[in-house]
Amino acid sequence: MTKLRLFALLLAFVPALGLAASSGPLESSGTDLSDRASLQRGAGLFMNYCSGCHSLSLHRYSRIASDLGLSQELVEQHLIQGDAKFGENINTGIAAGDGNAWFGKAAPDLSLTARAKLGGPDWIYSYLKGFYVDESRPLGWNNTVFPGASMPNVLWELQGIQRPVYEEGHDGMQHVAKLELASPGRLDAAQFNQVARDISGFLQYVAEPAALKRESVGVWVVLFLAFFTFIAYLLKTEYWRDVH
Numbered sequence: 047m048t049k050l051r052l053f054a055l056l057l058a059f060v061p062a063l064g065l066a067a068s069s070g071p072l073e074s075s076g077t078d079l080s081d082r083a084s085l086q087r088g089a090g091l092f093m094n095y096c097s098g099c100h101s102l103s104l105h106r107y108s109r110i111a112s113d114l115g116l117s118q119e120l121v122e123q124h125l126i127q128g129d130a131k132f133g134e135n136i137n138t139g140i141a142a143g144d145g146n147a148w149f150g151k152a153a154p155d156l157s158l159t160a161r162a163k164l165g166g167p168d169w170i171y172s173y174l175k176g177f178y179v180d181e182s183r184p185l186g187w188n189n190t191v192f193p194g195a196s197m198p199n200v201l202w203e204l205q206g207i208q209r210p211v212y213e214e215g216h217d218g219m220q221h222v223a224k225l226e227l228a229s230p231g232r233l234d235a236a237q238f239n240q241v242a243r244d245i246s247g248f249l250q251y252v253a254e255p256a257a258l259k260r261e262s263v264g265v266w267v268v269l270f271l272a273f274f275t276f277i278a279y280l281l282k283t284e285y286w287r288d289v290h
């Protein structure tokens with residue numbers, strides 16, 4: 047087989063790999079790295095609901111503060127959990143061994159997860175929305191995006207409790223067709239979507255902090271080009287005036 051054909055064949059498998067990585071299509075997260083308020087809320091939600099188990103070991107609180115425009119005082123009062131210092135990396139309170147014992151698996155570091163997962167922030171968004179009650183699982187929860195995940199639904203009080211509606215698939219097996227809200231949480235669906243979006247956006251920023259910079263530089267580049275086009279236009283009319 048020629049190299050080109052082999053390459054084409056490999057490419058053909060890429061979408062198949064994507065499907066294998068998750069059980070259903072992902073929902074679009076709608077994250078927006080230029081929405082600073084959303085990223086700030088995401089940081090707060092992450093520290094409150096996730097950092098007990100997950101670290102962001104490649105990041106310091108101080109870096110997140112300066113990137114997201116948060117004061118040291120605010121970070122120290124509201125974001126830092128435990129007795130960590132402002133300049134320290136974001137670690138979790140749990141030792142890996144305890145995580146293994148409690149959940150059967152240590153909670154992974156999430157510094158790069160938004161880049162590692164196929165679908166990026168959409169994967170995280172769909173994962174956070176995909177928890178449902180499943181008594182057959184050790185912690186009583188399962189997930190549509192990550193079947194058999196050993197993470198409990200930590201946001202259930204906000205989201206409410208979802209139950210699965212099963213459907214027989216082509217293979218004759220029962221599959222989760224959709225999730226239904228069995229008992230409501232503190233937030234309505236739109237508010238909970240925003241919570242999931244804020245957290246996904248924050249993790250997207252965390253996985254590539256330079257993207258924030260790139261977006262803000264991008265605006266200036268476009269403005270500069272527009273300004274330069276204007277100058278060039280003035281120059282052109284100036285030169286051609288004498289010709290006519």
Ligand code: HEC
Pocket residue numbers: 092095096097098099100145149151152153154156159170173174194195196197198200201245
């Ligand atoms: C009680 C501990 C705990 C809390 C709190 C927690 N998680 Fe998890 N999380 C886990 C465990 C354990 C896993 C590993 C699941 C597995 O591999 O089966 C996991 C896995 C994940 C993964 C998949 C990572 C990967 O590489 O596969 C993501 C993303 C994630 N958690 C996000 C979050 C977010 C966002 C929050 C906060 C809203 C959160 N988690 C809160 C325990 C926790």
